[in-house]
Each structure stands twice: as C-alpha cells, then as structure tokens.
Amino acid sequence: MKKIVYASLAAVCFMLCSLCSTVSAQDTLTTKLVKKEFGIYSAGLSASWYMPGMSYWNKTYFPAYNWQNDFNGGMNYGAFLELNLVKNLRARLTGSYWNKTVKSGNIMMGMVTSNNTLRNSLTNISVDVLYNLSFLSFATLRPYVGIGGGFVFVNTKYTQSPTGFPMGEVTVHGQDYTGNVTAGIEVPVVAGFTAAVEFKYFVGNYLQEVSDLSDIITNEKVSLAGPQIGINLFWVFPQRYERMVIPAGN
Numbered sequence: 001m002k003k004i005v006y007a008s009l010a011a012v013c014f015m016l017c018s019l020c021s022t023v024s025a026q027d028t029l030t031t032k033l034v035k036k037e038f039g040i041y042s043a044g045l046s047a048s049w050y051m052p053g054m055s056y057w058n059k060t061y062f063p064a065y066n067w068q069n070d071f072n073g074g075m076n077y078g079a080f081l082e083l084n085l086v087k088n089l090r091a092r093l094t095g096s097y098w099n100k101t102v103k104s105g106n107i108m109m110g111m112v113t114s115n116n117t118l119r120n121s122l123t124n125i126s127v128d129v130l131y132n133l134s135f136l137s138f139a140t141l142r143p144y145v146g147i148g149g150g151f152v153f154v155n156t157k158y159t160q161s162p163t164g165f166p167m168g169e170v171t172v173h174g175q176d177y178t179g180n181v182t183a184g185i186e187v188p189v190v191a192g193f194t195a196a197v198e199f200k201y202f203v204g205n206y207l208q209e210v211s212d213l214s215d216i217i218t219n220e221k222v223s224l225a226g227p228q229i230g231i232n233l234f235w236v237f238p239q240r241y242e243r244m245v246i247p248a249g250n
Contacts, residue, residue: 005189039084041084049074050226068105080232101119116160117241123152124152127148145183154222183199198231205222208220
C-alpha cells in the first residue's frame with residue numbers, strides 16, 4: 001500500500017515539474033506577425049508616348065520613293081504584373097502594343113500618281129527588374145530605377161494605290177529582342193491604388209525583308225531605339241504576413 005502511495009506522489013510531482021517547465025518556456029517565447037517579402041506586388045495598366053528610331057524607313061526607304069511623311073512618336077498601351085522579390089527589389093512582366101501609319105502623299109511616277117500607306121505595329125513582351133530607391137523617398141514620393149529586356153513582334157502592312165504600282169514591297173512580319181533602362185516615381189492616389197510617372201529608353205532593332213523594283217530581296221535593319229514616357233496606374237495587393245515564434249522582448 002505504501003508503495004502505491006509513494007508511486008502516486010512521484011507521478012504527481014513529475015507532472016507538476018513538467019507543467020512548470022512548460023509555463024516557464026512559454027513565458028520566454030512569443031509570436032509576431034512578419035511581412036512576407038516574396039509574392040505578388042501589383043497589377044496595372046500603362047499609357048505612354050514612344051518614339052522608336054525606325055531608321056531604315058525614315059532615312060532610306062521613304063526618301064528613295066519620295067514619301068512626304070515618315071514615322072514619328074505614337075501612343076503605346078500596356079498591362080503589367082509585378083512580383084516582389086526581396087526588400088526594395090521587384091520584377092515586372094509587361095505586354096504592350098504600339099502602332100503607327102505613314103501615308104506617302106501623292107507620288108508622281110511618269111504619268112501615274114500613287115498614294116501609299118505603311119502601317120507598322122509592335123507587340124512587346126518584356127521583363128524588368130526594378131529597385132526602389134527608398135533612401136531618396138520624400139513624403140509620399142517613391143523613386144525607382146530598373147533594367148529589362150524583351151521580345152518584340154513586328155507586323156507591317158503595306159498598301160498601294162493604284163494596286164500593283166511598282167514602288168517596292170515589304171514582308172508582313174519580323175521579330176527580335178530589345179533592352180531598356182527605366183526610371184520612375186510612384187505616388188499613392190487612393191486606398192490601394194498608386195500612380196507612377198515613368199521614363200524608359202529602349203535599345204534594339206529588327207530585320208525587315210524588303211524587295212526592290214528589280215525583285216532583289218534584302219534584309220534591312222530597322223532601329224527600335226528611342227525614348228518612352230508615360231503614366232502607370234496600378235493596384236497594390238495587400239501585404240501578406242506570416243506568424244513567427246520569436247524570443248520574448250524582441
């Protein structure tokens with residue numbers, strides 16, 4: 001009987017010691033919500049003015065056939081999704097579209113008058129890495145810089161009037177890679193929405209297949225280098241947090 005009583009007392013003492021140890025451990029630990037750095041940052045739309053060089057058309061093709069106009073700047077529209085990588089660093093995936101039509105005006109070839117048009121559209125898929133210059137932030141203004149690259153799809157539509165007039169022909173598509181540098185400033189607009197004024201400078205070109213009056217086909221390099229300036233409007237996703245166990249007092 002005494003052995004049973006002693007065993008019971010020993011068991012109670014052991015449970016009390018375990019409980020005290022657990023309470024003591026809990027007193028030295030706490031939990032804290034910590035912001036997750038990696039994840040979707042924002043999604044938005046952009047509208048900008050872009051002026052690609054279009055050097056071959058402007059400096060060679062149009063002067064050779066006496067066109068009265070050439071390519072200049074035009075509106076570029078896009079949509080993008082941004083992913084936060086680490087603190088102050090994020091990646092942006094963008095799809096954008098630019099197009100411009102040039103009219104030749106009346107071109108005299110002997111006794112025949114021709115009036116032609118050339119429409120060029122650029123569809124660009126790009127990836128940029130952007131860095132927030134937090135040390136330069138002022139009030140609600142948040143500057144950033146970045147660098148990126150992309151792949152551009154070119155679609156060219158050439159129309160002659162009258163049809164078949166011998167003024168040379170061009171193919172209907174091309175493609176190549178581009179690169180860019182970026183600088184911008186963000187400012188919150190309303191809850192959840194942010195606007196940014198952004199400047200980009202593109203580099204790169206594409207090869208255009210052209211047939212002259214003698215049906216000789218050549219590949220001409222067309223420059224896409226030029227400035228782009230515009231406005232982005234985007235929704236910033238709510239910050240995500242995770243619960244972490246940390247030592248008390250930290």
